[in-house]
Structures are given as C-alpha cells and as structure tokens.
Amino acid sequence: MAQSTGAPEVSHGSELVHRARTSALIISVTALLVVPAWSFFDLALEPDHARAFITVRLLCDLPVLAAVLVLWRGWSSRPEAVAFGVLAVVQTEIAWMVSRASDNRQFYLLGFTLALYAGGLLLAGGVQWSLGLVGVTGSAFVLFERTAPERMTTHELLAAGTFLGTAALIAVLSHAQRHRLTTREFAVRARLEEEQAHGRTLLERVERLSREDPLTGLANRRCWDEQVALACE
Secondary structure, eight states, rough: OOHHHHHHHHHHHHHHHHHHHHHHHHHHHHHHHHHTEEEEEEEEOTTHHHHOOOOOHHHHHHHHHHHHHHHHHHHOHHHHHHHHHHHHHHHHHHHHHHHHHHSHHHHHHHHHHHHHHHHHHHOOOTTTHHHHHHHHHHHHHHHHHHTSSSOHHHHHHHHHHHHHHHHHHHHHHHHHHHHHHHHHHHHHHHHHHHHHHHHHHHHHHHHTTBBOOOOTTBOOOHHHHHHHHHOOO
C-alpha cells in the first residue's frame, strides 16, 4: 500500500508547483506591465515629482523582469517566494511614492492596496506569505513616511491606516480561506486515489484467487479451462 500512495503524492506535489508557478507568473507579468504603465498618473498628478517617480518605477521593473525570466525558465523550485519578492518590490516602491506625493496621496494609497489584494487572491502557499507582505507594506510605509521631507498630517495618516488596514485584513482572510479550500481539495483527492488504488489491489487479488487453489497455490480448473481455450484458439 505504501507504493500505491506514493504516485498520487508526487502528482499532487507537481500540480501544486505548477499552480504556484502559474500564479507567480501572473503576478510578475502584471507588475512588469502595469507598474511602468502607471507613469501617466505621475505626469498628471505629480508633475513636480514625475521624473523621480518614473525613474523609480523603471528601476524597480528590473528585478521584476528578472523574476519573470526565472519563472518562465522554471529555475526556481519556490515560485511563491519569487512572487512574494515581486510584490514586496512593488509595495516598497509605492510606499516611497506615497511619502513623496504632494496633494494626491489618496490615489497612490489606492494603488498601495492593490498589491495586498493581489497577494490574497493569487499568492500560492500558506497565509504566511500574505502576512509577510502586510509586514513589508507597513514597514516600508513607516520608514519612508518618517524620512519624508514633508510629514503626513494626522488626517492623512488616519486615511492611510484605514486603507491599508482594511486591505490587509481582506487579503489575509482571503488567502487563508483559499488555502484552506485548496488543502481540503487535495486531501479529498488523495483519499479518493488511495481508495481507488486499494480497490484495484483487491480486484487483482480476487482475480488471482479465482484461478488458483487456496491450499496449494496451484492453478485450479478455471485456469486450466482458460488456458486450454487459448491453446485451442
């Protein structure tokens, strides 16, 4: 029975890696395209900082491009870690922009929450990845806000905390629920495949017992008749 359950475990492991790689590619390619495409926001909302913002966007796209290459070539056995790294880069970049924006921080805060939602909906693996992303987001926000040339007002800090806190809660709960359902799905499939393997073993045993004498283990009359029929054919 140990041999019969080994194959399903290997199959499930391969499927999990495939799912993680697919979700990581979706996250990475989306970030690679969307992050620089949002430069028009910088030009429209923050013309005084647009050049610096666009430069940061392009620089942050370099590690994202490397992540896409790693995932596409299958060089990583932990694609969920690569996807987490991509989202962490995006959050760090946006945290810096939020702290440097002049009068339109709310729009950058909105973008700040999108990566959290993406992590909750797409990151593979356990909920620790979404929790880690929440930690990176909060740490980057506090660091850049404290080192910003102009500190945020109390109302802006309250709005930022509300936005990010709500997004973090939704992301973590979504990830936990999705991971629970995925784990249950694979557990049910593993039990079904194990039962199927056990059923096949029993059928083979019944088939073998129907062709041999239970006392001596020699071929019985049924087996003799089948072999005679084959020989006559």
